[in-house]
Amino acid sequence: MADVVRGQFDRRVNRRRLYGQIFHALCLISILIGLGMLALLLVDIFLDGWRRVNWEFLTSFPSRKPEQAGIQAALFGSIYVIALAGALAFTLGVAAAIYLEEYASRNWVAKVIQINIANLAGVPSIVYGILGLEIFVRYLALGKSVLAGSFTLALLVLPIVIIASEEAIRAVPPSIREGGYALGATRWQTIWRLVLPQAFPGILTGVILAVSRAIGETAPLIVMGALTFVPFTPDGPMSRFTVLPIQIFNWVSRPQEGFHEAAAAGIIVLLVVLLSMNALAVLLRNRFQRRLEG
Amino acid sequence: MKSVADNSPIIETRDLNVYYGPTCVISGVDMEVETHKITAIIGPSGSGKSTLLRCFNRMNDLIPSFHMTGSVLFAGRDLYDAGVDPTEIRYQIGMVFQRPNPFPKSIFDNVAFGPRVNGFRGDMNALVEDSIRRAALWDEVKDRLKESALSLSGGQQQRLCIARALAVQPQIILMDEPCSALDPISTLAIEELMRELSNDYSIVIVTHNMQQAARVSDYTAFLNPGEDKTSELIEFDETRQIFTNPKDERTEAYITGRFG
Numbered sequence: 420m421a422d423v424v425r426g427q428f429d430r431r432v433n434r435r436r437l438y439g440q441i442f443h444a445l446c447l448i449s450i451l452i453g454l455g456m457l458a459l460l461l462v463d464i465f466l467d468g469w470r471r472v473n474w475e476f477l478t479s480f481p482s483r484k485p486e487q488a489g490i491q492a493a494l495f496g497s498i499y500v501i502a503l504a505g506a507l508a509f510t511l512g513v514a515a516a517i518y519l520e521e522y523a524s525r526n527w528v529a530k531v532i533q534i535n536i537a538n539l540a541g542v543p544s545i546v547y548g549i550l551g552l553e554i555f556v557r558y559l560a561l562g563k564s565v566l567a568g569s570f571t572l573a574l575l576v577l578p579i580v581i582i583a584s585e586e587a588i589r590a591v592p593p594s595i596r597e598g599g600y601a602l603g604a605t606r607w608q609t610i611w612r613l614v615l616p617q618a619f620p621g622i623l624t625g626v627i628l629a630v631s632r633a634i635g636e637t638a639p640l641i642v643m644g645a646l647t648f649v650p651f652t653p654d655g656p657m658s659r660f661t662v663l664p665i666q667i668f669n670w671v672s673r674p675q676e677g678f679h680e681a682a683a684a685g686i687i688v689l690l691v692v693l694l695s696m697n698a699l700a701v702l703l704r705n706r707f708q709r710r711l712e713g
Numbered sequence: 714m715k716s717v718a719d720n721s722p723i724i725e726t727r728d729l730n731v732y733y734g735p736t737c738v739i740s741g742v743d744m745e746v747e748t749h750k751i752t753a754i755i756g757p758s759g760s761g762k763s764t765l766l767r768c769f770n771r772m773n774d775l776i777p778s779f780h781m782t783g784s785v786l787f788a789g790r791d792l793y794d795a796g797v798d799p800t801e802i803r804y805q806i807g808m809v810f811q812r813p814n815p816f817p818k819s820i821f822d823n824v825a826f827g828p829r830v831n832g833f834r835g836d837m838n839a840l841v842e843d844s845i846r847r848a849a850l851w852d853e854v855k856d857r858l859k860e861s862a863l864s865l866s867g868g869q870q871q872r873l874c875i876a877r878a879l880a881v882q883p884q885i886i887l888m889d890e891p892c893s894a895l896d897p898i899s900t901l902a903i904e905e906l907m908r909e910l911s912n913d914y915s916i917v918i919v920t921h922n923m924q925q926a927a928r929v930s931d932y933t934a935f936l937n938p939g940e941d942k943t944s945e946l947i948e949f950d951e952t953r954q955i956f957t958n959p960k961d962e963r964t965e966a967y968i969t970g971r972f973g
Contacts (some may be wrong), residue, residue, distance in 0.1 A: 524777065587873075592814075594810060594814035595814060595816060595817075596775075596816070598814045598816065598874070598877075599830075600772065601770065601802060602797075602802075603805075603830060603881060604800070604826075604827075604830040605830070613816055615816075664917060
């Protein structure tokens with residue numbers, strides 16, 4: 420048998436190797452295109468805006484004169500809204516994920532809920548803006564406040580947090596839960612002391628993604644009525660506000676060249692805020708992971 | 714410490730039938746686990762050894778499709794009575810799993826976990842040390858209690874899991890193929906430890922390794938699935954009897970290696 424079959428292999432080593440190299444090259448090109456575009460964008464923005472990024476820009480309010488326009492109101496607005504939205508989405512999202520993974524029975528209702536959460540993650544953000552306007556601004560009479568804005572953004576990113584947290588919780592091996600139960604731990608103790616610490620790094624990754632998305636959102640906040648011209652710093656949760664992307668959008672749409680520069684500078688500020696928030700979360704996550712792995 | 718007289722069984726099953734959904738996986742098991750003895754459960758793969766073991770601390774409750782009839786008496790009390798909270802009985806019935814499953818915490822925190830969740834108010838350092846000593850692990854870990862339990866070898870991890878189980882002062886320890894993921898030397902260490910522990914604890918061990926059952930156990934239960942895939946307790950007797958003079962021909966066929 421062996422002798423008969425041996426002649427029938429057409430191994431074509433060279434051709435297979437060529438396919439491998441082509442595939443390798445395609446993957447490389449893809450990453451280069453992605454990175455290249457990003458670099459181009461960053462360089463362009465930086466060249467346009469770096470001259471405007473200074474202390475004065477950060478501590479001035481918007482102005483009709485482009486060279487005097489600053490970003491303080493939008494910067495503080497963004498930080499307030501994101502901090503509140505992030506905290507809210509984290510708390511609600513993790514709790515919902517715990518319920519779905521650890522408490523809900525695995526029946527068709529749970530499945531329907533799960534599928535719909537995934538669907539919600541794909542709903543256009545402007546729809547959340549309309550929801551926020553109806554429920555928070557009008558029905559709950561919060562007005563066009565920081566609070567209403569952060570509630571709206573929290574709803575928007577909630578599905579992302581829930582899905583990521585569910586996956587992180589699911590990734591904790593069942594043997595860990597069994598180990599806890601076998602020692603007489605209650606379900607609550609097992610979740611709180613064993614499952615959550617181990618799932619936390621994964622949950623944090625989801626929160627990073629969610630906050631990164633929320634900080635760049637413009638449409639839902641415009642719909643729910645955030646201002647475009649705010650000559651004051653928001654002084655509490657009920658204050659009116661604007662955020663960085665709205666301010667940037669506003670400047671970009673002006674005809675004067677000076678406002679375009681201010682927009683580029685605003686984008687740099689937005690990127691710095693975004694990256695430092697992400698860096699903080701990554702740092703936290705790595706510390707947690709090290710503590711677990713010892 | 715001993716709440717049961719030495720001569721009465723600590724666990725007794727009466728006409729125990731186990732179902733996963735509509736499928737009966739184990740039927741009609743009547744057996745006893747004698748106090749301060751080692752009882753082995755042997756049988757071919759899929760014969761429901763682990764399922765039976767997990768009836769003894771209500772671990773099967775975690776499987777939604779599980780249900781059972783009959784009764785499991787622990788120190789004379791039916792574990793499946795309506796008023797029994799599984800959390801409350803589990804700390805009296807320690808369990809060691811097939812794969813070592815230390816928590817991703819320090820060695821100390823692994824052992825202290827059980828006492829903490831059960832509200833232990835005494836000297837934690839002393840309790841942890843005593844538990845690790847009983848598990849014959851102290852000399853290897855005494856200088857690194859703050860290190861992660863995951864840095865230990867597989868055999869050490871399994872002894873840590875035994876120490877963790879001992880720390881909540883159980884009366885009985887259930888071991889589900891505790892050596893199947895370990896090398897021969899670690900296996901030997903665990904077997905010696907089991908003999909040592911049987912002075913103070915009752916032990917039930919599930920094993921697919923007949924030599925292990927013959928080496929360490931005082932009593933042996935042989936489970937075997939019938940034509941309809943439902944497992945029955947074919948024979949339950951002193952280990953000596955089972956291995957030298959089995960009454961049932963299926964037991965003899967299994968222990969002489971003709972199947973399984």
